[in-house]
Amino acid sequence: MRIQTQASKKIHRFEVVKWLIVIILLVVTIIGNHYHRNAPLFLRVLGFIFMLSIAAGMAMITAKGKSILLFGREARTEMRKVIWPTPQETLHTTFIVTTVIAAMSLILWSLDSILVRMISFITTLRF
Numbered sequence: 001m002r003i004q005t006q007a008s009k010k011i012h013r014f015e016v017v018k019w020l021i022v023i024i025l026l027v028v029t030i031i032g033n034h035y036h037r038n039a040p041l042f043l044r045v046l047g048f049i050f051m052l053s054i055a056a057g058m059a060m061i062t063a064k065g066k067s068i069l070l071f072g073r074e075a076r077t078e079m080r081k082v083i084w085p086t087p088q089e090t091l092h093t094t095f096i097v098t099t100v101i102a103a104m105s106l107i108l109w110s111l112d113s114i115l116v117r118m119i120s121f122i123t124t125l126r127f
Helices: 002-035 041-060 063-081 087-124
Strands: none
Touching: 002 041, 041 063
């Protein structure tokens, strides 16, 4: 039992070291971008993307990063399983929704007008 605990502590420490490296890379990227503000924008963006990709790659080899990659793969698999509507079905659905919205707006407008007239009639009566 003690060996397993020591191994898990070692793995946990290694994970912490990986995340510290990721944070240090991000901080160095931000400070370097500020320090080299007079450099051409193209080089700054290129360096920023390079350092960001290294930090992302380092983050992806951690346990959380691996679970994120697994989630992405599973999400892509589920997206492939979905039967997407054809453009014609999408167009027909859009027309139906637009028609229903127009009809409901006319119904609500007419009800509102009737209620306004009824209330104005009632409030103008003198008893």
